[in-house]
Amino acid sequence: MVSEGNPAPDFTLHTADDQPVSLTAYRGRPALLVFLRHLG
Amino acid sequence: MCQHRDELRQLDVEVLIISFSSRGYARTWQKEVCPSFPVLLDRERTIYHTYGLERSLSRTWNLKTLWRYIQLMRAGRRWHGIQGDSIQLGGDFIVDASGIVRLAYRSQDPTDRPAVPDLLAQLQQIQTDKE
Numbered sequence A: 001m002v003s004e005g006n007p008a009p010d011f012t013l014h015t016a017d018d019q020p021v022s023l024t025a026y027r028g029r030p031a032l033l034v035f036l037r038h039l040g
Numbered sequence B: 001m002c003q004h005r006d007e008l009r010q011l012d013v014e015v016l017i018i019s020f021s022s023r024g025y026a027r028t029w030q031k032e033v034c035p036s037f038p039v040l041l042d043r044e045r046t047i048y049h050t051y052g053l054e055r056s057l058s059r060t061w062n063l064k065t066l067w068r069y070i071q072l073m074r075a076g077r078r079w080h081g082i083q084g085d086s087i088q089l090g091g092d093f094i095v096d097a098s099g100i101v102r103l104a105y106r107s108q109d110p111t112d113r114p115a116v117p118d119l120l121a122q123l124q125q126i127q128t129d130k131e
Helices: B002-010 B023-032 B046-050 B063-074 B116-130
Strands: A012-015 A020-022 A031-035 B014-019 B039-041 B091-095 B101-106
Touching: B002 B116, B014 B023, B023 B039, B091 B116, B101 B116
Parallel strands: A031 B014, B014 B039
Antiparallel strands: A012 A020, A012 B039, A031 B091, B091 B101
16 A cells, blocks of 8 residues: 555546646656545 | 645645546536646546545445535535545545655545645645755
């Protein structure tokens, strides 16, 4: 399981406009990942 | 979070919002609720699973959650019905500039999120540690 102090698993997801985004693209800056529940 | 765009920019933090919603609904949500940050789509919830985010009926649907939704609607948020898996829980993770997880916050129920000031303080600390 992902835990503090360990490397964050990389991923590539697409935006709502179908642009690919990879976590490693932001290496060199901190990133805040906000996982939402359903959008209601 | 969306209201703190300027503070996050000052800290040079990239905010990535991740959802399992449909593309069309994510666009609507982004436009209405949070246009400042990109919304990334994880329809199969593969990344949710990788990051250890759970599903729970009992922790998701209870009076506390219903009250939170009532408060949001009273504050003007439009209700669009349930989009996707209603028992999937969320969470917040901070990844530092080296790719190391500095915060792994897995929500225990829908109202459980870290306070934004606490997130900002942790991000500020990460920036301070870097200097």
